[in-house]
Amino acid sequence: MSSNYYKFQRKNELVFNNLNLHESVSPKKYLDTLFSGVLEEKYNSGEMISRRTYVAGYLYGLYIYEDSFERVYGSMCFEYYNGYLLRYYKNTNSVSFEVYDMGFPLESVYNDKGKTIEARKIEVNDTFQNKNIADFNSIVEDMEKTYDVAIDDADSILGWTLSNYVTDEISIEDLQKGIWKIYRKDKMEKGLYNDDFLKFYSEQEKLKNRIIKEDQFENKVKLIAGVDVAYNEMEQTMVGAIVVLNIDTLEVIEQAHHKMNITFPYVPGLFSFREVPPIIEAFNKLKVKPDLIVCDAQGVAHPKNVGMATHLGIQLNIPTIGCAKKRLVGYYDKEKLGSKRGDRQSLIWNSEEVGVALITQDDIKPMFVSIGHKINLGTAVDWVLKLTPKYRLPETTRQADQLVNKIIKNRTEFDFLYDNDSE
DNA sequence: GCGACAG
């Protein structure tokens, strides 16, 4: 493949600090060394798109990404190998690399505030290898110091970086559990999990008594809706959307959305108090009312049996289904669960069947289906299967998902692969 | 007392 490298052209100006362009080479050549440096990307107008700070690490290096708001994200980096920055581009019929010499010693890496990020090479036999698993605090502290990022932002960095410290006795899962523990503790100390939530728990007790577990459709089901919420954390806003589909054609009949400020934190178990309000607002803007709503969350498969689907259903007095991508509570027999579309296993919680793990596509992870309100489990499963002829997620969820993401679009959009107009 | 936790 070395014959078809070519020089890449792009509309936007790239500003590489202290970098020198080298001619194209194979990345393999630089696999075992380190890199660090700063990459800024700007439009021709001079407006900053993003700044990326690369910090060396063992193997592939660590890369800290900041968007145009200077928010820091951690991410893996594949194409950047040490000492050199390698950009990888794909076209319809060819592949190319650009190689830049970062030319920095590790210690000289800096971020936008002029703060120095002290990066050092991490050896497998280094600091953490022989530590007691219980002593995660020091690992985190060490990580924070090393990379100069807060624990929240460091989450994904840690997950990845920790893989370097796996031994026979210490698994990556153990390490991540420890990190998780500290992360939660940190949130609690910031007051995110305190007695203020008691009133919401008692609210759930009341809702629980109103759940109807049998089919109670006013009409024959013709209109079926999906709901979803998207977030813009920078603005602290959220958009709730509802999309109504014709059940026979799966075509969109009507859609509505509502944008509002985020007022409630994400707390597992109290999720509905965060997402139900914007959805209700969106619902009220609809001209037609759906006969059934499918939620991208749990229904009664919830610690108190009052997941978002249930909460929403009671609030709107409309039948709802909870169809979540991940399990919240309950257990099922993974061995017995098959791998073909339609295979299912009961999800048991407090000795009750609160839902099912349902395979919606062959050889794909199950969905977690539970009733929300005014429906029974068998009916709910039937509907979910009807809504998943082609994909793992129900069409309703997919449509709602696409809608909110279209609306919340003010994210930094930058795609290396498609913004070159070389011809 | 500890671990786990939808979006």
Add this chain to the structure above:
DNA sequence: ATCTTGTCGC
């Protein structure tokens, strides 16, 4: 939820 980006074989 949010950020990101490949990998492979015929």
